[in-house]
Amino acid sequence: MDIADLLTPDGVIASLRAPGKKQVLQELARRAASLAGLHERRVFEVLLERERLGSTGIGMGVAIPHGRVAELTRLYGVFARLERPIDFAAIDDRPVDLVFLLLAPESAGADHLKALARVSRLFRNAAICEKLRGTDNKDALYALLTDGSASAAA
Amino acid sequence: MDFAHRWLLAAALLIIASILAGKLSSRVGAPLLLVFLGLGMVAGEEGLGGIGFGESATGGIAIRDVHTAYLIGSAALTLILLDGGIRTRRASFRLALWPSLALATFGVVITAAITGLVAAPVLGMSWLGGFLVGAILASTDAAAVFLLLHQRGGRTSERLDATLEVESGINDPVAVFLTASLVGLIATGASPSGIEIAGDLAREMGLGLVIGAGGGVLLLRLVNRLDLAAGLYPILVLAGALAIFAGTQLAEGSGYLAVYLTGIILGNARLRAARLIGRFIDGMAWLAQIVLFLMLGLFVSPSSLLSEAGPALVVALALMLVARPVAVWLCLTPFRFTLPERAFIAWVGLRGAVPIFLAMFPLLAGLPGSASFFNVAFIAVLASLALQGWTVAPALRWLGLELPAVGDESERLDFDLPAGHGREVAVYRVAAGAPALAHDFATLPLPPRSRVIAVLREGVVQHRESLERLLPRDLVFAIVPPESFERLDRLFATGRRGTAAPRDPLGDLPLDAAAKVGEIADLYGLPAAVEDRDKPLAGFMRRRLHRSPSVGDRIHFGGVDLVVRAVAGDRITEVGLDLEPRALPFERLRLRTALRRPLLSLRRLLRRRAH
Numbered sequence A: 001m002d003i004a005d006l007l008t009p010d011g012v013i014a015s016l017r018a019p020g021k022k023q024v025l026q027e028l029a030r031r032a033a034s035l036a037g038l039h040e041r042r043v044f045e046v047l048l049e050r051e052r053l054g055s056t057g058i059g060m061g062v063a064i065p066h067g068r069v070a071e072l073t074r075l076y077g078v079f080a081r082l083e084r085p086i087d088f089a090a091i092d093d094r095p096v097d098l099v100f101l102l103l104a105p106e107s108a109g110a111d112h113l114k115a116l117a118r119v120s121r122l123f124r125n126a127a128i129c130e131k132l133r134g135t136d137n138k139d140a141l142y143a144l145l146t147d148g149s150a151s152a153a154a
Numbered sequence B: 001m002d003f004a005h006r007w008l009l010a011a012a013l014l015i016i017a018s019i020l021a022g023k024l025s026s027r028v029g030a031p032l033l034l035v036f037l038g039l040g041m042v043a044g045e046e047g048l049g050g051i052g053f054g055e056s057a058t059g060g061i062a063i064r065d066v067h068t069a070y071l072i073g074s075a076a077l078t079l080i081l082l083d084g085g086i087r088t089r090r091a092s093f094r095l096a097l098w099p100s101l102a103l104a105t106f107g108v109v110i111t112a113a114i115t116g117l118v119a120a121p122v123l124g125m126s127w128l129g130g131f132l133v134g135a136i137l138a139s140t141d142a143a144a145v146f147l148l149l150h151q152r153g154g155r156t157s158e159r160l161d162a163t164l165e166v167e168s169g170i171n172d173p174v175a176v177f178l179t180a181s182l183v184g185l186i187a188t189g190a191s192p193s194g195i196e197i198a199g200d201l202a203r204e205m206g207l208g209l210v211i212g213a214g215g216g217v218l219l220l221r222l223v224n225r226l227d228l229a230a231g232l233y234p235i236l237v238l239a240g241a242l243a244i245f246a247g248t249q250l251a252e253g254s255g256y257l258a259v260y261l262t263g264i265i266l267g268n269a270r271l272r273a274a275r276l277i278g279r280f281i282d283g284m285a286w287l288a289q290i291v292l293f294l295m296l297g298l299f300v301s302p303s304s305l306l307s308e309a310g311p312a313l314v315v316a317l318a319l320m321l322v323a324r325p326v327a328v329w330l331c332l333t334p335f336r337f338t339l340p341e342r343a344f345i346a347w348v349g350l351r352g353a354v355p356i357f358l359a360m361f362p363l364l365a366g367l368p369g370s371a372s373f374f375n376v377a378f379i380a381v382l383a384s385l386a387l388q389g390w391t392v393a394p395a396l397r398w399l400g401l402e403l404p405a406v407g408d409e410s411e412r413l414d415f416d417l418p419a420g421h422g423r424e425v426a427v428y429r430v431a432a433g434a435p436a437l438a439h440d441f442a443t444l445p446l447p448p449r450s451r452v453i454a455v456l457r458e459g460v461v462q463h464r465e466s467l468e469r470l471l472p473r474d475l476v477f478a479i480v481p482p483e484s485f486e487r488l489d490r491l492f493a494t495g496r497r498g499t500a501a502p503r504d505p506l507g508d509l510p511l512d513a514a515a516k517v518g519e520i521a522d523l524y525g526l527p528a529a530v531e532d533r534d535k536p537l538a539g540f541m542r543r544r545l546h547r548s549p550s551v552g553d554r555i556h557f558g559g560v561d562l563v564v565r566a567v568a569g570d571r572i573t574e575v576g577l578d579l580e581p582r583a584l585p586f587e588r589l590r591l592r593t594a595l596r597r598p599l600l601s602l603r604r605l606l607r608r609r610a611h
Helices: A021-036 A040-052 A112-122 A125-132 A137-152 B002-027 B032-043 B064-087 B090-123 B127-137 B142-151 B156-188 B192-223 B231-249 B255-268 B274-299 B302-335 B339-347 B353-358 B361-366 B371-398 B481-495 B517-524 B538-546 B591-610
Strands: A012-014 A055-058 A066-069 A076-086 A096-105 B412-416 B424-429 B449-458 B475-480 B509-512 B552-557 B560-569 B569-580
Touching: A012 A021, A012 A137, A021 A040, A021 A096, A040 A096, A066 B517, A076 A137, A076 B481, A096 A112, A096 A125, A125 A137, A125 B032, B002 B032, B002 B274, B002 B481, B002 B552, B032 B274, B032 B371, B064 B142, B064 B156, B064 B255, B064 B361, B064 B424, B090 B127, B090 B156, B090 B302, B090 B353, B090 B371, B090 B509, B127 B302, B127 B353, B127 B371, B142 B156, B142 B231, B142 B371, B156 B192, B156 B255, B156 B339, B156 B361, B192 B231, B192 B255, B231 B255, B231 B552, B274 B353, B302 B339, B302 B371, B339 B371, B339 B509, B353 B371, B361 B371, B361 B449, B412 B569, B424 B481, B449 B591, B475 B481, B517 B538, B538 B560, B538 B569
Parallel strands: A012 A076, A066 A096
Antiparallel strands: A076 A096, B412 B424, B424 B475, B449 B475, B509 B569, B552 B560, B560 B569
16 A cells, blocks of 8 residues: 555645644644545544544654544545644654544455554654655655655555 | 782772673673673683682682682672562562462473483483583573663563563572482482472472561561661671571571572562662672672683583583473463563573582582583583573564663662652653653653652753753653653653664554453454453453563454553553564464364364264
């Protein structure tokens, strides 16, 4: 599975300014809702529900909020680069500034896990994270996110 | 008079050299004890120093006989065991008492027997002589293992730590008993019945337990009741432990067991000046290790060693590759250790100071050919330290048992609060790249019941109200309940290491241990049995593990693994979700699963025949 299968250039927010975790999730939910044609509120609640089971902050400044939405037909991703790191109650207590939202349809099954694994593998590449932090150009960000997937899959 | 001064100077210089060499060796990652051993050899009879043991000493300085060596050895071993006991937490017994007990009793006997079967023909000894070699080599040294692991910043699961630690504490008395009995058998030529031996064993261990426990409690009371100059408390403990050891030995009990037990009692009770005592005994145990290995290095003469090196190496390899693995396999089978865990325990049964000490027993009894016991012990310990010692950390990684290092404890200083209701004061020097640096001071994610009471920057106390953020090298004073030390270590003392973010072996995503199995199963499309759906993850994992949980334990769940991230006593408090569990070595070696399919088809075939 490639990042390009989940993420379109429209799903990239190059520089998000938000004071806290809740607002970041709200912004991401808004973008995902408009891409997938859902209610913003619906997506936000799914994300909150997931955070209740444990923070999706996976460490080293990265979070992968995610959840399942029955109405979807395919996987949707939204990436945001935060202007200022925020507290996400992450696994290593470090504040988060790279966020990748992943929504999966009810029927996704193993694909949901595969996509999550793919995304978490992408962000374990410290070089890519550094580059993502270093630019606020939307196209450059999209290229970094999807290029990595091509080379890592090969 | 000059004799005494020369002796003191030589001993002191050797110890200083050992400490300096040890510091150097940790840079290159060489097994520390090997360095002491080498230094002893260099200083020894045939080396540069010309210091000798025994009558054949050619140099000006000599320790006259093996009795002196035995005296030094007993005192050193007492200190090592006392320190081991003090460090052993009660929680270790919860996880590892029974497996360790099995390893320390049956394991020692099995190891000694198999090693003996190889040693007798290879070394040209009688069977009894062979078993004596086995008994001498049978006990392990956890201090050596942890020293090596921590030198490389590796960390194992608490269960492995505890098993190795407790095993090495209680297998010493058993190995001592076995060695002493065999030496007695060979020396007197008597053939006592099994009942007599069992009786002796029961008496030794029974007396060891009783005197150790009684003496330990007495010593504890004494320390807590008496008002002394602070510096005298560790000395009191030291003398008390030596008295307990020697007294038990004189009463024909196992002083080794007694002193280990005393250590456990002191280490787990509320003890006055606990840190002072702990540090002192820790230092003394270091000294004991140094002295024991130096002594062995001095004792051995490389020329006689060379002639026996070949056969001795065969024995050492048989011990490492056959005897120990078989013993571990058999002893741990009832305790649900996974294959990689068993392989690790088998591989890191490092031989340390005890075999060296035990090799003196035949010398003391004046057994014929007793020099070869010493040489074999020397080669086996050397081979074990070099081969196993150097590969402990890679083995841990290869077997997938390595856990993430917690914050650097060495950046922390802590003090008991006399009336702190179980809380302590900890002082941290904030590491560069520590997570705390990225938070505002006012919103530091501190665990419950802990507080920062002061911040010192370049020696100046900062106003907490006006402090925005911490800086690297700031000194942070915090009040902490002991259970939160690890979290604070992580917050203040872990720097950003390297450039690659390593994979967290405790899973990619954290999950609330109280979350219901059904919720997780639905979220990720995982299969869950109806009766499990309402169970919290913690209870579900606990049941599936069939054993006391320990950080790093994992269960397969659909295509993912659930990993224990944190425990409080017997309860799982944090769970990790590993999205892409790695295939571990030996995973395919699961005999039961591998055999299941052919067995099933065989059964089907038979059933069809029957119809």
